[in-house]
Amino acid sequence: MQNDQTNQPLKCLKGISFHMASFTSSDISGWERFYRANFINSLTGFKSVSLIGTVNGEGQTNLGVFSSLVHIGSNPALVGYINRPVAAAPHTFANIQATGHYTINHIHTAFIDKAHQSSAKYPADVSEFEEVGLTPQFLDVSPAPFVLESRIKYALSLEQIIPISLNDTFLVIGKVIYAELTDILPMEDGFLPIDQAGSVCSNGVDGYYSAELISRFEYAKVKSKR
């Protein structure tokens, strides 16, 4: 699966330290594409990974894995995700444009395999729900399906699509119009212990991780060192 270029980074050891490796932008642009995708997707650290549920104008449901979610603001509650170029990721994007609605559903340890399988390129007239074995859940708050098996899920209304001309991707921004929690409640200060719900995060293009709380910290204030 990997070609000769896969081994290229080992040549990049600069000898500054035995344990240090450095990579320039020309190294990166010269790599085989899967190698580069894994490297760059790991370089940016652990990522949110969730399932986006949509429906088209004919009622055909769609489900896809997205690991490019980003918090944009809390008031109003705005969440963004990066949609790849339309040709590479057409269905979720088209459905959101058509209906103005979508759901985002946490992935838990119990169904990572099913969630990951929804990233396969199924035709538009096939529902990933049925293909991967997850259950669409319809609520009055949104025409888009939730994932029944997900314990932390929310519905969004489309607010804005911002084209990113640098690489033909899009920042899709939605407003949280509804949130639903199962077997988990907010703590006294609104914090959700999502690790206890078994929510996962991702790294690279295909690595899924559980997370364990190290600590919460107080709101940081300027303090004198002296």
Add this chain to the structure above:
Amino acid sequence: MQNDQTNQPLKCLKGISFHMASFTSSDISGWERFYRANFINSLTGFKSVSLIGTVNGEGQTNLGVFSSLVHIGSNPALVGYINRPVAAAPHTFANIQATGHYTINHIHTAFIDKAHQSSAKYPADVSEFEEVGLTPQFLDVSPAPFVLESRIKYALSLEQIIPISLNDTFLVIGKVIYAELTDILPMEDGFLPIDQAGSVCSNGVDGYYSAELISRFEYAKVKSKR
């Protein structure tokens, strides 16, 4: 610290199920602001959290924690982050605009407390590096300082700043021009085992987590269920 509204979500239990709680957009907009910030920042799942290093025109270094990083593309290697409204988060943003350069540095378990402290609102003429006890590291590839203590770090050149008028934030997009790894190497396929470097992720506004690999999955292909 919390006011009476803190308990409001408990009233939102709709009785659909003893273990289920639901929240509408009017519930969310009515919450006390810290409660809402924690809730919305948890709702979107685990997040990348890293330190962004910058320098201003006079050589004054700056360091800040950002948990709104997002992968935009691998070829070219583009990484985005959401900058809050300028009044709320001025220094990093101004420095990136002035110099066109910044670094992003993973936070590891060994220095979470120092990293979190860099989120305090220090004046522009104070270096968070010195205040929190992290070490600026200068390399020829960028005028911006890296964090010496970080084992996974990269330098970016500013590509585009996209204003998000919905809430006066900005999507800041940079191109990866250099990456440096210490005591960690890419795997055969480019994947970085960032958990082994002690990189952390975040949840809410102040929770830091370690992560443990559950599994990597093969590239998902359409398969018949039958």
